[in-house]
Amino acid sequence: MDESSSELLSSRTACRDCAKILILSATQRVYIISQKLEPELYNDKDIYEHLGNLAASNRNTDIRIIAHDTRVAASQGHFLIHLAQRLPTFAQIRTTVTRAHRQFLESWLIVDDHAYMRIKSPALYEGNFATDNKLECKAYLDDFEEIWEGCQVDQNTRRLSL
Numbered sequence: 734m735d736e737s738s739s740e741l742l743s744s745r746t747a748c749r750d751c752a753k754i755l756i757l758s759a760t761q762r763v764y765i766i767s768q769k770l771e772p773e774l775y776n777d778k779d780i781y782e783h784l785g786n787l788a789a790s791n792r793n794t795d796i797r798i799i800a801h802d803t804r805v806a807a808s809q810g811h812f813l814i815h816l817a818q819r820l821p822t823f824a825q826i827r828t829t830v831t832r833a834h835r836q837f838l839e840s841w842l843i844v845d846d847h848a849y850m851r852i853k854s855p856a857l858y859e860g861n862f863a864t865d866n867k868l869e870c871k872a873y874l875d876d877f878e879e880i881w882e883g884c885q886v887d888q889n890t891r892r893l894s895l
Contacts, residue, residue: 736768736773738866738869739851739861739863739866739869740754740862740863741859741860741861741863742850742852742858742859742860742861742862743763743858743859744774744858745858747857747858748774748850748852748860749773749774749824751776751850751862752774752780752842752850752894753777753779754849755842755844755848755849755862755864756780756783756784756842756844757779757780757783758789758844758848758864759783759784759787759844759845760787760791760845761787761791761793761795761845762794762795762796762843762845762846762875763784763795763796763797763801763842763843764795764798764841764842764843764874765797765798765799765813765842765843765893766799766800766837766839766840766841766877766880767789767798767799767800767801767840768801768802768838768840768855769800769801769802769803769805770798770799770800770803770806770811770812770813770814771840771855772806772809773883774840775811775812775813776806776811776812776813776888777812778795778811778812780812781813781815781816782801783810783815784816785816785819785820788820788822788824794823795823795885796816796817796823796824796825797818797825797827797828797877797881798813798817798824798825799826799827799828799829799877799880799881800826800827800828800829800887801828801829801835802828802886803826803828803889803890804889806889806890807889810876813826814826816818817890818890818891820869825886826886826887826890827881827884827886827887828885828886828887828888828889829880829882829883829884830881830883830884830885831883832849834880834883834884837880838855839851839853839855840852840855840860841873841877843870843873843874843877845870846867846870846874847864847865847866847867847870848862848863848865848866848869848870849862849863849865849866849869849870849873851873851879856857859862859892
């Protein structure tokens, strides 16, 4: 993929700000691939409220999150987990199960069909983003769908009914 149309990210602050801007611009779809739901990027009240309002106002809202490990986020409380528990029809969290998917160490955020953030080195917060690139988004969406189909519902984030 040609990344010449994207802009670079090289710090935690830049990644956090980019994630928030992209998610707050979402009108229908937010897809995330994450290591541990990166609380420094996604555990944000404004993001939670926007996605909740989006689901309430648009029945076609689709929020899908793939995470390798949600245990810490679930035990400490995380806005995305609360969102998935509150609105399971619109927001789902799955976990990777295959060795190949568990070895995927990038973090992706895909918004609608035109914006993305790709963090190639999550430990260093280095990556790139674009706000208007449907061609790259299509490729990322296709890859996301393939990974999503190979995942299972995350047991750490399910709400227990008593």
